[in-house]
Amino acid sequence: MKLQGKTLFIxxxxxxxxLAIAKRAAADGANIVIAAKTTEANPKLPxxxxxAAQEVEQAGGAALPLQCDIRDEASVQAAVAEAVARFGxxxxxxxxASAISLTPTPDTPMKRFDLMFGVNVRGTYLCTQTCLPELVKSARAGRNPHVLNMSPPLSxxxxxxxxxxxxxxxxYGMSECTLGHAGEFRPLGIAVNSLWxxxxxATAALQMIPGVDIKMCRKPEILSDAAYLILTSDSKTTTGNFFIDDELLxxxxxxxxxxxxxxxGTKNFIPDFFVD
Incomplete structure (x- = not known):
């Protein structure tokens, strides 16, 4: 069980x-910190x-559900501190975590612009910065630390x-974090990669975008299986990569x-963005 006893902050x-990545790691007996905002059920976005904590525990892992707004420094710091207190x-x-708005410039309110940059760029940077001291400890203990950004290859x-x-x-701001942090953290033995x-x-969020035919999509499990391969690879040698799920598999x-x-049996899938 390659991830048994490891702690993942997702x-x-x-x-x-x-959630799919969390459950795949939980199957090995990993500890999962579920850092997200949703505490009350929404029929449109289940x-x-x-x-999620229940599903993680049913999959075989230990779960710590934490309400966390990754745009907020104090919220992230508190979540990381609680995770360390619980799992060591x-x-x-x-x-x-990511925010999306596939809108041209006239149709992108600055509030939405700020949300995307606050979650995607600032949130990724902040979580990485806040978790870094613990990842350094993990590296020194020989525990194969990784940062995985769910972001595309830069094109x-x-x-x-x-x-x-x-x-x-x-x-691309998330992907730039991959590019820069991979170089910055390589001497520390901490891997930083992207997966896309x-x-x-097929996710609930995707179904809220008009005109998307879910039947022409793949399941989240293709990404969770690909993520597992990355997170169980050698952090000293597998870093700075922009992986595409099917190529990695x-x-x-x-x-x-x-x-x-x-x-x-589906042959023609809806292509995702940013893959040339």
Missing amino acids: TGASRGIG GTIFS GIDILVNN MREHWFKGHVAYTMAK PRTAI AQHGITELDGYSVVP
Whole structure:
């Protein structure tokens, strides 16, 4: 059990991709800190930190549900302190929480702009900064520490910017954290990588975007399985990468992907953004 006894701090883990990553790690017996905002059920967006904790425990892990706004420094500091008090440290940070608005400039209110930059860029940077002392301790103890940002490969093509400049800048801000922190933390033995899907992923949040056919998507489990491969790799050598889910799985001999399809047998999937 490669992640048994390890502690993962996962942002936005109350549902979707974050929860799938949490449950995959929990199957090894990992400790999962569910750092998210949702404490009360919403029929349009199911999942709370408490329901996620139940699913993590059912999967075989220990769960600590913490209400946390990753835009707020005090909130993140308190969550990290509570995680350390409960589990004794943090070995892995998964920066999964993200805000999206696929809108052109005239249709992007500054409040939405600030939300995307506050969650995607500031939140990723803040969580990494706050968890860093614990990740350093993890490295010194030989516990293979990782930071995983759920963000895309950097591609400076007009195509990826022109339809939604604000969103692209915000997601690329997360990826720039990967690029910079990988170099900064390499001497410390802390890995920093990004992971991104080839296709659209069927999540509750995606279903709120008009016109998306969920039947032409893959399940979050393709990302959780890919994330597991990254988080169990050697932190001293596997760092600074921008992984694409199906490419990474293929590198590990996993080429039969039909089980990840929402509808088995699907050949034409909705492509995700930012993959050239």
